[in-house]
Amino acid sequence: MNLWESFGLAVESIRANKMRSFLTTLGIVIGITAVIIVMAIGQGGRAMLISEMERFGTNLFAIYVNYEDGEGTRQGDFSDLDIEVIKQLVPEVKYLSPVRYDMMHVRGTRGEQSAEVIGTNGDYDEIRNFDFRWGKYFSRTDEEMGRRATVLDEELAVELFGYGNPVGQRVMLNGNAATVIGVLKKEESVLGWNSSKRAYIPYSMTKSITGWDMIHQLEGSARSKEDVNLAMERAKKILERRHHVPGHYLSYSMEQEMQSANKITGIMTLVVSAIAGISLFVGGIGVMNIMLVSVTERTREIGIRMALGACRRDILGQFLIEAVCICVFGGIMGIILGYGGASLVALFAKWPSLVSGKTILVAFLFSASVGLFFGIYPANKASKLDPIEALRRD
Template sequence: MNFMESFYTALEGIWANKMRSALTMLGIIIGITSVIAVTALGEGGQKAINDEMEKFGQNTFNVFINWETKEKIESDDLTIDDAAVLGRISPAIEYIVPYSGTTIELKGPKKEERANLTATTADYFNIQKRMKVTKGRLFSDTDDKEQRAVVVLEDKLGEKLFGQMNPIGQRVRWGNNSLVVIGTYSEEKFKFDMGQETFGAVVPIQYYNSLLEEPSIHSFMGTAVDKASVNSAMQQAKQYLTRKHQKNDHYMVRSMQESVDQFNQLTGTLTLIFSIIAGISLVVGGVGVMNIMLVSVTERTREIGIRKALGARRSDILIQFLIESIIVCLIGGLVGVLCGLGIAALISHFANLPPLLSWNSVFIAFGFSSAIGIFFGLYPANKAAKLDPIEALRYE
């Protein structure tokens, strides 16, 4: 019996027991579906969030206080002058700005609204390329130096505070402070931000510090001249601050790329863990294949005896049942791949994630299906091949 004959005979055996074959495939289908769906969603989600993070700027970095430092933390550990000096002396730094933030209540003529207040310098708008002016203007270095009580509102915040009124030139109140609105901006939000919708407002940092009893800077935000210079920019900033303030291990620096790498490592690990868990069902499905093939061998004992009596070799019987096992697993694998991609596409549609067709995962799924067919089909096939033809013909 040649290979094609064995193939057609295997198909006939599967077709003759359609329900049993379908149930046998079910375990393989569930396992492959789980692996493909998890892999596609994991890689798709990873790419989507990487793309979102890149919009914040691949060359950006932050400088902040190491809160585990053994040195005393003081209000002048980071100063406006430090940022200005770093911007002048470091050839690797394009922009670097002091940054402080808090949550406040802003009151307009229409209503009062919670806002995320950012206090910084004018160069902040050169770093945040996602921010676009919609009305008026952004504040300038002169506004900052003269400590002018001006504010730039996110356009949606302006609509909530002023309704249909033009907010430019109007005033908003923050506690006992009155600020003139000089501009509004729109900002592309992080696509996967699942928190409560918040609105932003930006004020000059020297005005903000003038309101505090003990002014302090939370952190520095900077950009390097190019991606290759990010590490140099971070090290130069850290070395300058350490030397200037005479504090060792007091400052930390982190780039956006480091955050992306940490996220990729986390999602990669989670995807691997979920894939392994899903892969366990493949092993269970393989046991089901072996069980059904053993039943099939028992049911077809007389058929095997007749084939051997007519001259079929042991290898012919072995190949016939082995091919049948592999076909069952490959059909289950194909259906599982289609189901997995379908489920991934459905979930990604509602979760706003782009599903990725990972050819590696498809090839691995089919390879694993074939391996299961061979591994779990080998024992039943070998048992069928070893049957004595005389005993097989006597089997009732």
Template sequence: MSLLEGLRGALFSLRTNKLRTGLTMLGIIIGIAAVIAVVTIGLGGKAAIMLEMEKNGINLFILYPKSAGQTGESVGSGLTIQDGESLRRALTQVKTLIPTSVEYTALEVNQKRSSAMIVGTTPEFADLRRREIANGRYFSEEEFSADRRVVVIDQTLTEDFFGAGNPLGQQVIIQNVPCRVIGVLAKDESAFAQFDMGPKNAFAYIPWGSWSDIFQSTRVDQLEGATYREADLKGTIASAQRLLNVRHGTMDQYEVYNVQQLVQSANQITRILTSFIGLVAGISLLVGGIGIMNIMLVSVTERTREIGLRKAVGAKERDILAQFLLEAIVLSLIGGILGIALGIGSAQLVAYLLHWPPLLSGWAIFSAVTFSIGVGLFFGFYPALKAAKLEPMAALRYE
């Protein structure tokens, strides 16, 4: 029996019982579709995370002293302005390094009060964090050097104090010190947004010297920086930690947060979820394979007389074996192809709804096709072997 004849016979047999064929393929279709969709969505999610990280700057880092337990107080020596200046001189691969100090307090505008995190920093902060200005501007180098009482507020404080009005030029009272609003930041959607503490998007930014005067403190909570190249980030962080420990006579007292850590965590979570859901999809493929075996056994029983007749006119065992194996393979292969189409369509829809890049995995599609053929071979072999071993006379007498 030629391969072409076997395929024709297999297709004819499957068309004879269309409903049963369709229901049998359903398990394969769902399993393959689930595998393709999960892998594609996982790749799209990973790509979306990487695009977001790259957009926000994947070479950014934050240095800060270790905190003691749940108190949030730093252990050992804190950071100083001189630390930042020393690191900038010593680490030539550092593009930007700025001090940041934060204090949670109440602000007041026309006897209306609202609490926020008051951030003392430098003019480079907006560029480093890639923060967009929605209205007005960020404070200048001149205003920073002169410790001007100017403030840039976020959208939350703008809505709390001014509603739909124009906040520019208005006075905001911080610790009884009036500061003039010169700008409004757009909503922070960067990777570093989750690192900030306090009420979400309730922040006000002032020159570090003004912050130090208002709160009567010279402490620096963290040093925020960026390297020229992403490849320099790991070495720069290690060098910065070592230099800080040497300057303060401490050992391992400074921690670092960087966007790459967030990328690694997100990738790990994506891999775990993809593996788990893929395992569930694999179980459905196993169930689909068992369904194929069950239907093929039923088919062998129903066609016992046909098998006996074919053997009586000269068909060999290998011909019968090949016939039923081809039927099982064609059944699983058609189910696999339909599953691939359904999986790709589902993944494209999810990517569209979540605004993720739709990434198709060639190896996942190849694996799905190979697996569907393998399912047909594995679960179709026993029924095919059973059919091939039937005795012609017994098969002809079968009722």
């Protein structure tokens, strides 16, 4: 009996017991569906996360105080002169900006709001790659001239001035007047980076409003992705020498954040895939049990076939192909449901549905492997039946 005949007999046997075959494949269907959805969510989420980070630039880095040494960032940990020295002595650093965070009461013509006010310099726009709805970021010239300017994010601008263009209007920051020179375009972020209401002002203006000199961290960008680590290390050494505090500064880069995100999403995908794998294993056991029942039910049929000349290999192949067919049919159903489920998740999560051909191929081969593995024992048992004893069975 050739392969096609065995396949035809397997299909006929499955069709003769439709409900039983369907219930048998449920474990395989659920497992394959879960594997595809999990892999698609993992790949799609990772792609969205990496895209979000790359939008800020893979050569971005920050330097901050080693909080384990004591109180954390204090006045004097960073200075304006540090930035000039680092930019002069570290050629790998392209842009560098002080960053200071303060909560201030902000008032416009149509409303007022408590908002996070960030003091930076003109390099910050280049570091963060801001996208503007109106206007522009303040420049080094604005800082040197002591211009009291501010850039608002779009959400805060709407709260303070309504939906019109507020560029040129005056805003009050803790009672101090500033002119709006730009509004950042609102962008949805899966990381929530654009969720809070923020205003950006020159660092020199922050000092004059609060009355004290304080920089929470330095943010910069290297000239290339390959220069990031060298730029961070050389900048930290300069700070340690200037402030006489070895080991006082730490750093992180967007590249390190991307690697950490990849590692975390990879572990999560692996864990959930393992759980889905357990479902496949349970489904495989169900297939083996049903095939054993099938062997028992068809003992007389096996005896007749052996009496007519079927050899052990024919019987083994017939039942093995039947087990593989059950699992493959379940795998195909799982692939269809998994693709649909992954597309729905991607639609609601607003990220791309990355169900690759490789994922589908792996799911298909895995389902066939489950049928092969769990079908061996029942098929082998059927092929070893004694023809005379089999014919006696009712």
